Amino acid sequence: MSQFLEMGGYAAFVWPAYAVTLGAIVLNIVWARRALARSREEARRRLAMRGEGA
Amino acid sequence: MSGYGSPAAGVVAQAAPLARQATVWAGSHQAPLLDAARLALARDLQLAFRKRGQLVQPLAFFAMVTMLFPLAISPELARLREIAPGVLWAGALLASLLALEFLFRDDAYDGTLEQYALSGQSLTWLIFAKTAAHWLLTGLPLALMAPLAALSLGVSDAAVPGIVASVAVGSVALSLIGSIGAALTLGIKRSGALLSLLTLPLSLPVLIFGARATQLAISGGPLLAPLELLAALAVLGVTLAPLAAAAAVRISLE
Amino acid sequence: MTWTWFHRLGSPPYVYALAARLTPWFAWPAALLIIGGLWGGLVLAPPDYQQGDGFRIIYVHAPSAWMSLMVYTTMAVAAAVGLIWRIKVAHAVAASCAPIGASFTFAALVTGALWGEPMWGTYWEWDPRLTSELILLFLYLGYMGLRAGLEDTQRADRASAVLAVVGVVNVPIIHYSVTWWNSLHQAPSVMRLAKPTMAASMLVPLLLMLLGFTLFFGAVLLVRLRGEVLNRERSASWIREIVNA
Secondary structure, three states, X not given: OHHHHHHHHOHHHHHHHHHXXXXXXXXXXXXXXXXXXXXXXXXXXXXXXXXXXX | XXXXXXXXXXXXXXXXXXHHHHXXXXXXXXXXXXXXXXXHHHHHHHHHHHOHHHHHHHHHHHHHHHHHHHHHOOOOHHHHHHHHHHHHHHHHHHHHHHHHXXXXXXXXXXXXXXXXXXXXXXXHHHHHHHHHHHHHHHHHHHHHHHHHHHHHOOOOHHHHHHXXXXXXXXXXXXXXHHHHHHHHOOOOOOOHHHHHHHHHHHHHHHHHHHHHHHHHHHHOOOOHHHHHHHHHHHHHHHHHHHHHHHHHHHHHHO | OOOHHHHHOOOHHHHHHHHHHHHHHHHHHHHHHHHHHHHHHHHHOOOEOOOEHHHHHHHHHHHHHHHHHHHHHHHHHHHHHHHHHOOHHHHHHHHXXXXXXXXXXXXXXXXXXXXXXXXXXXXXXXXXXXXXXXXXXXXXXXXXXXXXXXXXXXXXXXXXXXXXXXXXXXHHHHHHXXXXXXXXXXXXXXXXXXXXXXXXXXXXXXXXXXXXXXXXHHHHHHHHHHHHHHHHOOOOOHHHHHHXX
16 A cells, blocks of 8 residues: 555655646536536526515 | 817718718729728827827837846846847837737727727728737837847847848737737726736747747848748738727627 | 527527536546546556656646647637627536636646656756647636626627637647747757557556546536526526526
8 A cells, every 4th residue: 555655756746646636626516516506696686686586 | 180189080070971982882892991991090190199108108118128137137248149039029029018008998988999880891990900000109119129129138230130020020910919809808997917818828929930030130040931930920910810809899899 | 300409509498407417427427437547547557667657647637638628629619609609508608618627727737747847857848738738728817817807798708709719729829839939949858758559558547537537527517507507697587496496
């Protein structure tokens, strides 16, 4: 296991690279869901303002 | 030509009879089309000469940028000569960027652009005329000033024609690329940083070929190849940029 | 008759429902492919004979770089479609693409730097590919900046679409000029890694990752698309059903 983590001496480069990319994946999921939630909230507010009731 | 007090009136007053004339000359739309563009060009030049202060700003900026490098790096002419192409082109790029903010701004505020769009004349040609005026007022003076800056950086005077040619041709492409960015950012407050962000990446090929041509002019090498590439970029810009800029102006007027 | 599917793609309620229904079909295969690719790339693939275990960065770097270009192309095509046929949904697709593309362009740059240090001996090399990638990041940032600067959604859509199309015309010119510039300045001492044909055990994880990332883009795009479609819909009564659901 520790041999795997050492990555043949390249650990300092391999793991940050994977971390950044997986970070991009996770952030994309979080941002996209948040953007959708914000748009729904916004739409709800627009409806409420027109008195059509949400 | 009584309408110079309100800038819109001049061209519109001229453009309306021209449009009428165009229907008379139904066979050839060419002549009135170019007439309107020529009038727009003349108007922009005349207006610019009334505000000479604004005209000088990009040139003064260019001179200042050139001055920064000897102060920041070293006064040794041998070292300055080596970095001269980069200094000249980075300076020219930034100076032309600085002037772009004025390209459409005043005409958008006072409604001239709207009149252009409604005049029945080709907006593409009118935008092209405005961009041409912009080049005559910034690109060409920069090209004429670049040798002075180059000489102050220790470049020999044999390089002068090559430097003038490369800056003159390259700045055509810069003005055209910039016209798209200026049109897109119309109506955005404090658009300066955004305008640079949009325009600079698209201008990089001009910077690369321009600096190369200047470098070859300084070292006495064959500068025709990069100069031709610059000319190709300028031609591509002439054909496509006014279309895109006119589309962007229309979008901003909607 | 064969064109009805195309016309329905112009209808916001249909697109919203379709996007919601399709999302899991992209998300789960993407998750499985990426996990499989990670396992294959980190564990099963043997170390490279030249680069040892350092080559494993390729399994995150290449898919990120692929995403940066593919997303930009998708964005420009959607923008052009929206501009030409005035289709709101196409503009919504283009607007959804930019943040995804920008984040993976950033990841491609960072992973490229982390690969460059052990292999070239420097984090940053003014290599044409790295330079082009950096410029691409600026194009994405400019697109997002322009959208953020324009408050009216319709104007933001159309203005940013012009920018995306102008950008896509420029990308080959930028790439060519950067390559040309680089060939003049490149010191020959930089180690160029000869790529022999890849062994299957190395290649398969890479293909899994590429496909997984592409599907992942689809899933995120569909989620974002729903939000963008909602943003563009002012009056429709179907919004009520959605926000109350």
